[in-house]
Amino acid sequence: MEKKQREEDLDREVRQGLKKMEDRAYDVHEEREQAAGDVEAPYQPSEGSHPSEAEHHRDFRGSYNAVVDEVDKDNATRTLWSDAWGRLRKNRLAIVACVWILVIAVIAVTADLWVQQWLGSPTAIDSTQMSALSRLPPSPEHPFGTDTLGRDVLCRVIYGSRISLTVGLLATAISTVLGLIMGALAAYYGGIWDTIIMRLADIFLAFPYTLFVIVLLAVLGNGIQNVFIAIGILGWPSIARVFRSAILSVKENDYVDAARSMGASDARIIARHIFPNSVASIVVYATMNIGGAILTESALSYLGMGVTPPNPSWGSMIQDGQTYLATEPWLMLMPGLAILTTVLAFTLLGDGLRDALDVKMKDA
């Protein structure tokens, strides 16, 4: 690992050196051009009489162009997002997290195609064999063991991931859209709008979050779509705050004034200058928010407020298994591990994204 790091460092140094050389070459080239321009009249006829000098000039130019071509080849395709990806790739932890999330996502999406053939139904109970299959320890047939009603725990964890990911993504989508709109309104219009929206956000944040969700669910009724609606609606204030402050700090930048002084329209300033520079913080925040939403859903299911049985959810599985923690710990441990790794993965990915999207961290 160290060796690879050293190699990368070396590579970077060489590249920087090359850039410097090229810049210098350009400067010299410029000077020569200028010198040639200053004495243009005597220079032209003398070209024939001093072929070596003219040739030298041409040669020099050729080599200079070659250097530029070489450097620009890997420059041409570079954008800020590809740079960010390059930096993210070096963050081992973030990549592991990313891979883990992808694995879970692929399993969750394709579950219907193969899981039931292998592990049986996540919900159906075979009443004839229930006692024989009840709470079996992990084995090749049942890698995570079985629960009290004889259902395979791995199968239920996999189907539980569908609930968790759906809630995490949809709730975050709702919070993000609401938060972006509210944050943008507050930051652009300022004044009374800012005061109203931000005080409203403060009020939302002043309530105990889980309690607020429970109350909202009591009003909306149980059910998976109500869970993500409730979590989504209550998640907007923090996103609105982050986006608002991002916009406000971007708005202060001279390049926004520069665009205005060129006569750019408000729409152009927002689309080309303010949004691209403030959206990175939202990407980061939303990624971390997915983990938070999954946690909240688990807590709600644990409390019996989320998914209705017999549908599996990580939170309700923990609740089912907690009675047997001392004797059959896998019943609680497996869904617990699923929650832990998934939430951790989203947090780590968010961390990695924050570092990768920061332009100022450039090749530090």
Added chain:
Amino acid sequence: MADKQPLLQVEHLCKEFPVDSGVFASRMAKKVSAVDDVSFSIDVGETFGLVGESGCGKSTTGRCIMRLTAPTGGKVIFNGQDVAQLKKKDLKHARHDMQYIFQDPYASLNPRMTIGEIVSEPLVIHGEMGSNEERMDYVRKLLDIVGLNPEHINRYPHEFSGGQRQRVGIARAFALHPKLIICDEPVSALDVSIQAQVLNLLGELQKEYGTAYLFIAHDLSVVQHISDRVAVMYLGNLMEQSDWRTLYSEPYHPYTQALLSAVPIPNPDIQKSRERIILAGDPPSPIDPPTGCRFHTRCPIATAECSQKKPPMEEVAPGHFCACWHAEPFPIKGTSIKL
């Protein structure tokens, strides 16, 4: 000089900022008077230097001319139109001929845009040149003119040094060949060696395109290099205004004299022996500016009159204006400056 039609005429420009003191403060809150009754004019192709301490309202003056902030009083007549009163559409039109170069080369370039996109943005906004390729060819030429490698057109600002970034800013300002460029301390964030390069570049471009500059700076020696005429500003007021040679060789205002005595002379013998005027204290707060002449609290020759009546801007010599009750060459006695 008087027979020329001025390109820009600033008349009694005022800018007050309300001091926001929270939700529960009364709406009759105090005001900061950043620019107070400032008048000057700039001719076609001329460089007008505006000097003063930080916080004296130089930048605000520049921003008011550009209408990046709306002035609260006075007129800004550019090309025969009052910029302060223009409708949105006409303002866009006026901004075609007026550009701004910013102090901070790091904050003034959008980090998410390539150099090509940044420099071509004014062209896109004003719908000049049909195709993107045409624009990029033009941008390459511009980059070459300001001394950057045209091959770097697809690079991002963070790949450039401060001086190179400022060149990008200059290329952007010149893209539309404006008649006036407001240079807001364009070199104060750069190394001294780079400062000279950028100043020379600005000078060359002016010679080539006949652009007028409003050159804002806090450094008298920088302004000296580039300006035709210079105005000295203190706490929102203009103090003295003249062509630079007279202003530097024969200041009529005690503040100008004090400023000049603070410019270091690159000769240790003179530097050691010459007398310097050290002004006592800091500039007073613009929230509660002094009565009468705004400089009287720190002026070594202030009299009772100075604290009561504001001195008018008067022509003390042809083309040389000074706002002081004691206006005369080298008003602070016992010191003189040779530059």
